[in-house]
Amino acid sequence: xxxxxxxxxxxxxxxxxxxxxxxxxxxxxxxxxxxxxxxxxxxxxxxxxxxxxxxxxxxxxxxxxxxxxxxxxxxxxxxxxxxxxxxxxxxxxxxxxxxxxxxxxxxxxxxxxxxxxxxxxxxxxxxxxxxxxxxxxxxxxxxxxxxxxxxxxxxxxxxxxxxxxxxxxxxxxxxxxxxxxxxxxxxxxxxxxxxxxxxxxxxxxxxxxxxxxxxxxxxxxxxxxxxxxxxxxxxxxxxxxxxxxxxxxxxxxxxxxxxxxxxxxxxxxxxxxxxxxxxxxxxxxxxxxxxxxxxxxxxxxxxxxxxxx
Amino acid sequence: xxxxxxxxxxxxxxxxxxxxxxxxxxxxxxxxxxxxxxxxxxxxxxxxxxxxxxxxxxxxxxxxxxxxxxxxxxxxxxxxxxxxxxxxxxxxxxxxxxxxxxxxxxxxxxxxxxxxxxxxxxxxxxxxxxxxxxxxxxxxxxxxxxxxxxxxxxxxxxx
Numbered sequence: 001x002x003x004x005x006x007x008x009x010x011x012x013x014x015x016x017x018x019x020x021x022x023x024x025x026x027x028x029x030x031x032x033x034x035x036x037x038x039x040x041x042x043x044x045x046x047x048x049x050x051x052x053x054x055x056x057x058x059x060x061x062x063x064x065x066x067x068x069x070x071x072x073x074x075x076x077x078x079x080x081x082x083x084x085x086x087x088x089x090x091x092x093x094x095x096x097x098x099x100x101x102x103x104x105x106x107x108x109x110x111x112x113x114x115x116x117x118x119x120x121x122x123x124x125x126x127x128x129x130x131x132x133x134x135x136x137x138x139x140x141x142x143x144x145x146x147x148x149x150x151x152x153x154x155x156x157x158x159x160x161x162x163x164x165x166x167x168x169x170x171x172x173x174x175x176x177x178x179x180x181x182x183x184x185x186x187x188x189x190x191x192x193x194x195x196x197x198x199x200x201x202x203x204x205x206x207x208x209x210x211x212x213x214x215x216x217x218x219x220x221x222x223x224x225x226x227x228x229x230x231x232x233x234x235x236x237x238x239x240x241x242x243x244x245x246x247x248x249x250x251x252x253x254x255x256x257x258x259x260x261x262x263x264x265x266x267x268x269x270x271x272x273x274x275x276x277x278x279x280x281x282x283x284x285x286x287x288x289x290x291x292x293x294x295x296x297x298x299x300x301x302x303x304x305x306x307x308x309x
Numbered sequence: 310x311x312x313x314x315x316x317x318x319x320x321x322x323x324x325x326x327x328x329x330x331x332x333x334x335x336x337x338x339x340x341x342x343x344x345x346x347x348x349x350x351x352x353x354x355x356x357x358x359x360x361x362x363x364x365x366x367x368x369x370x371x372x373x374x375x376x377x378x379x380x381x382x383x384x385x386x387x388x389x390x391x392x393x394x395x396x397x398x399x400x401x402x403x404x405x406x407x408x409x410x411x412x413x414x415x416x417x418x419x420x421x422x423x424x425x426x427x428x429x430x431x432x433x434x435x436x437x438x439x440x441x442x443x444x445x446x447x448x449x450x451x452x453x454x455x456x457x458x459x460x461x462x463x464x465x466x467x468x
Contacts, residue, residue: 035364284402295386
């Protein structure tokens with residue numbers, strides 16, 4: 001007899017999509033599954049992790065799911081949050097720009113809502129998630145699915161969820177075997193940007209959101225262009241400075257960008273994705289880095305919760 | 310020691326791609342349906358490995374010929390969606406490196422010597438299989454030549 005209390009199946013996400021720095025994000029068909037096995041007295045937590053991050057995430061004191069759970073409980077003024085034993089089957093690589101930390105935040109907040117029977121609206125849930133994560137571009141699509149546009153001022157969030165990608169669109173994600181720490185990636189960015197570069201990105205990100213909303217996919221190559229962050233982040237991993245230009249010119253490639261803060265690189269493709277994927281991984285190999293690739297699709301649903309109590 | 314007489318050669322094969330379906334439901338028939346779907350498209354699979362995970366989920370990894378990659382991507386994506394697997398990954402930057410000979414299975418130290426030789430060359434092993442005729446390791450394609458050289462040095466040059 002299973003002791004399972006609840007399960008959360010939450011998707012990977014790719015933030016920015018080029019121009020939409022800290023604003024745009026899309027949910028992808030690669031999932032972590034968190035299982036709460038049994039309830040424990042308040043303050044007691046046991047965690048076990050299989051798959052990606054098994055070595056570093058199993059300590060319950062540093063587990064981001066449990067930290068997020070406790071932060072959400074604190075935000076909702078739950079004085080004695082239930083403890084629990086959990087395990088997580090992880091497929092989303094850590095520190096590769098595929099939203100693994102946002103995934104943990106979303107799972108933790110959802111567990112807090114369910115175990116403590118909190119009645120929170122979608123926008124309140126997302127506000128708490130964004131407060132913990134610091135920006136909405138990963139947590140919003142992870143929680144809601146589809147593609148999201150989110151704006152955050154530190155306390156207040158405004159967001160719009162757009163539909164997921166059409167089923168004939170391939171999301172090719174090349175994942176090099178090297179990590180980029182998100183805070184290091186942020187430190188690489190300049191404090192000031194050129195006015196014309198800012199205008200460039202305003203136009204591109206607006207075009208991206210409008211094109212996505214109306215299904216004008218031929219606009220993506222412009223919409224995913226960027227002058228604010230990718231040129232700096234591309235220097236943080238081998239091959240980063242050549243891969244985007246190389247892949248962008250390939251037939252069938254609609255757009256390409258560094259996924260989140262990298263080092264993964266995401267390309268949207270119509271038609272067979274093999275050549276795009278092989279070109280991305282070959283580029284990493286040429287720079288001495290092993291890699292693998294996913295051929296994903298848009299995830300329309302977002303995080304899914306099943307409860308058994 | 311007689312293994313120097315047993316080992317006939319070292320080969321490598323760059324025409325392979327690795328596929329891993331992650332988080333498949335641990336229910337009877339899942340592997341049968343997956344490999345039937347692949348076979349119906351003419352896709353043969355080699356070096357099939359299943360890892361048992363916690364929580365009623367399994368990973369299944371295998372190798373295919375690169376010419377079948379387009380079809381394999383389509384089949385595995387559809388299968389992954391249908392059974393609500395956690396995802397599927399592909400790796401084309403790999404190579405199979407094999408030590409080949411007769412009666413390898415009767416020489417208990419051959420696999421360990423293969424692994425030690427690769428390890429001393431700083432080469433990571435992604436997958437392993439063995440038969441009576443060969444011990445095969447999947448390594449990064451960028452290290453394939455180094456792997457062959459290390460194994461030749463170890464098994465052939467010393468013969």
